[in-house]
Amino acid sequence: MDTTPKIIGVVGAGVMGRGIVQLFAQAGHQVRMFDARAGASAEAKVIVTGLLERLVAKNVLKAETLAAQIENMRICGGLPELAGCDVVVEAIVEDLGAKQSLFHELEEVVAGETILASNTSSLTVSAIAALCKKPERVAGLHFFNPVPLMKIAEIIPGIRTAPSVVDALRLLIEATGHKTVTASDQPGFLINHAGRGLYSEGFRIVEEQVADFAAVDRIMRDCCGFRMGPFELMDLTGLDVSGKVMQSIFEQFQQEPRYRPSSLVPARLAAGLFGRKTGEGFYTYSGTQKIEPDEPAMPAASEKTPIWIGEGERRTELLHIFQQAGAQIVAQPDAAAALVLMPWGEDITTAALRLGLDASAAVGVDPLLHWDKRRVLMTSPITSALARDGVHALLAAGGAKVEVIADSPGFVSQRVIAMIVNIACEIAQRGIARAAEIDPAIRIGLGYPAGPLELGDKIGAGRILHILETIESITGDPRYRPSLWLRRRAMLGLSLQRETR
Numbered sequence: 140m141d142t143t144p145k146i147i148g149v150v151g152a153g154v155m156g157r158g159i160v161q162l163f164a165q166a167g168h169q170v171r172m173f174d175a176r177a178g179a180s181a182e183a184k185v186i187v188t189g190l191l192e193r194l195v196a197k198n199v200l201k202a203e204t205l206a207a208q209i210e211n212m213r214i215c216g217g218l219p220e221l222a223g224c225d226v227v228v229e230a231i232v233e234d235l236g237a238k239q240s241l242f243h244e245l246e247e248v249v250a251g252e253t254i255l256a257s258n259t260s261s262l263t264v265s266a267i268a269a270l271c272k273k274p275e276r277v278a279g280l281h282f283f284n285p286v287p288l289m290k291i292a293e294i295i296p297g298i299r300t301a302p303s304v305v306d307a308l309r310l311l312i313e314a315t316g317h318k319t320v321t322a323s324d325q326p327g328f329l330i331n332h333a334g335r336g337l338y339s340e341g342f343r344i345v346e347e348q349v350a351d352f353a354a355v356d357r358i359m360r361d362c363c364g365f366r367m368g369p370f371e372l373m374d375l376t377g378l379d380v381s382g383k384v385m386q387s388i389f390e391q392f393q394q395e396p397r398y399r400p401s402s403l404v405p406a407r408l409a410a411g412l413f414g415r416k417t418g419e420g421f422y423t424y425s426g427t428q429k430i431e432p433d434e435p436a437m438p439a440a441s442e443k444t445p446i447w448i449g450e451g452e453r454r455t456e457l458l459h460i461f462q463q464a465g466a467q468i469v470a471q472p473d474a475a476a477a478l479v480l481m482p483w484g485e486d487i488t489t490a491a492l493r494l495g496l497d498a499s500a501a502v503g504v505d506p507l508l509h510w511d512k513r514r515v516l517m518t519s520p521i522t523s524a525l526a527r528d529g530v531h532a533l534l535a536a537g538g539a540k541v542e543v544i545a546d547s548p549g550f551v552s553q554r555v556i557a558m559i560v561n562i563a564c565e566i567a568q569r570g571i572a573r574a575a576e577i578d579p580a581i582r583i584g585l586g587y588p589a590g591p592l593e594l595g596d597k598i599g600a601g602r603i604l605h606i607l608e609t610i611e612s613i614t615g616d617p618r619y620r621p622s623l624w625l626r627r628r629a630m631l632g633l634s635l636q637r638e639t640r
C-alpha cells in the first residue's frame with residue numbers, strides 16, 4: 140500500500156474509536172465511523188472537532204486544515220456504508236463473540252483486499268479472525284489511550300495474517316507520526332505483557348507487609364525515576380480494568396507465577412475502589428486531585444549510635460553521607476554499633492546471619508537507588524529502634540527523605556526492577572517482539588524512564604541475575620526464576636539488547 144490518503148473505517152466510536160478517528164483525520168485520510176449506539180458517532184465527531192479546534196487555538200493546526208479534516212469525518216448509519224474502505228479498524232466492546240460477528244459481517248460489505256484490524260487489548264487476534272473467509276486480511280492494531288498522544292501502536296499478525304497486511308499497516312500508521320512495533324499474538328502482546336512486572340511485584344511487596352501502597356509508589360517515583368508508581372498508575376487506569384488484564388494474562392499464560400495476580404484485588408473491586416473514576420482507590424481524590432497521604436514522621440532525636448558500614452561498592456559514598464551528618468564511624472562491628480549493610484537480593488535477616496552479625500543491630504540501605512531525593516532503610520524483624528532511628532536520622536540529615544521498610548529480599552526497587560527486566564527478557568526469549576524493538580515501544584507505551592533491557596544492561600545483567608537467583612532461593616517462589624535470555628547473556632557477558640539469531 141502506498142501512503143496516499145485512504146478511506147479508513149472505524150467501528151465503535153467510544154474512547155478508543157474517537158482517538159483513532161482523530162489520528163487518521165489529522166493525517167489527512169477520509170474517515171467513516173459507525174457505532175451500534177444511535178448518536179454515538181455524532182457525539183464522537185463533536186468531541187474530536189472540539190479537540191481539533193483547541194489545536195487551532197494553540198496554532199498547532201491551521202483553520203483551513205481544520206475545515207478539511209472535519210469534512211473528512213463522515214458518520215455512517217450502518218456497516219454497508221463502509222463498503223469503499225481500504226482499512227477498517229474495530230474498537231467495539233472487548234467481547235470475542237461481538238468482534239467475530241462484526242468481522243464476519245464486515246467481510247460481506249467490504250472489498251476483497253480491505254484490511255480488517257482489531258484494537259483488542261486482550262483477545263487473541265487469530266480467534267477474532269477465525270470466522271472470516273479471508274483471515275489473512277485480519278490483524279491486531281493496538282493503540283493506547285489517548286490515541287493521538289500515545290504515539291505507538293502494536294501491529295499483531297494472527298497465525299494466518301499475510302505479511303503484506305502487516306507491512307501496509309506499518310506504513311499507514313508510521314505516516315501518522317506514530318511508531319509501530321510488531322508483536323506476536325500472545326497474551327498482552329508486547330506492551331501490556333511488559334507492564335506486569337511493576338504491578339505484580341508492587342502487589343507482592345504490599346502483600347508481604349514490606350511497605351504500604353504509597354511507600355512503594357514514592358520509592359519507584361523518587362528513587363527509580365518512574366513517572367508514577369504502580370498504585371498511582373492503577374488508580375489512573377482503573378482497578379476494574381487493570382484487575383481484569385492481570386487475571387487474563389495470568390490465565391492465558393497457563394498460570395505462569397511471574398504474572399500471578401494479587402489476592403488483594405477482589406476485595407478492593409467488591410468495595411468499588413476502582414481509582415480516580417470512583418473518587419477512591421489506593422488514594423482518595425478531591426475531584427481529579429489526588430490527596431497525598433502524610434508520610435510517617437521522623438523519629439524523635441535519640442542518643443547517637445556509632446555506625447559500622449559493611450562492604451559494598453557504594454561504601455565510600457555512604458561513609459561520606461554519614462560523616463557529613465556527624466556520625467561516629469567504627470571500624471569493627473562492635474556490640475554498641477548499628478550495622479549498616481547494602482545487600483543485593485538479600486533481606487537483612489539473611490545478610491546479617493551470612494556475615495555472622497547481630498540481626499538486632501543490623502539495617503540495610505538500598506544500594507540500587509538514586510540517593511539524592513529519598514533513601515530506603517530496611518530493618519530485620521528484630522532490629523532495635525535505637526539502630527533503626529539512629530541510621531534514619533543520619534540518612535535524613537542532608538534533607539533527603541527516608542523510607543523505612545520491613546525486611547524484604549531485594550528491598551522494593553531491586554525486586555521491582557529485576558522483575559521488569561526479567562519479563563522483558565522473557566518477551567525477547569519467546570520472540571514476542573524483536574529485542575531492538577522492545578525498549579523503544581515500552582518507553583513510549585508505558586512511559587518508563589528507560590527501556591527494560593537498557594535498564595538491565597545499565598545495572599548489569601549479572602547483577603540482575605544475582606538478585607533474582609537470591610530472591611528465588613530465599614523465597615522459594617518460582618516467579619523469580621531468571622529468564623534464559625537473561626541467564627545466557629549474563630553468563631556470556633552480552634548485552635541484553637543483543638539479538639543473537
Ligand SMILES: NC(=O)c1ccc[n+]([C@@H]2O[C@H](COP(=O)([O-])OP(=O)(O)OC[C@H]3O[C@@H](n4cnc5c(N)ncnc54)[C@H](O)[C@@H]3O)[C@@H](O)[C@H]2O)c1
Nearest residue numbers: 151152153154155174175176230231232233258259260284
Ligand atoms: N480504553 C482503553 O484504554 C483501551 C486501550 C487499548 C485498547 N482498548 C480496546 O479498544 C476497544 C474499545 O474500547 P473503548 O475503551 O473505546 O470502549 P468504549 O466502551 O468506550 O467504546 C466502545 C464503543 O463500541 C460501541 N459498540 C459496541 N458493540 C458494537 C458493535 N457490535 N458494533 C458497533 N459498535 C459497537 C459502543 O456503543 C461504544 O460506543 C476494546 O476492544 C478495548 O479492549 C481499550
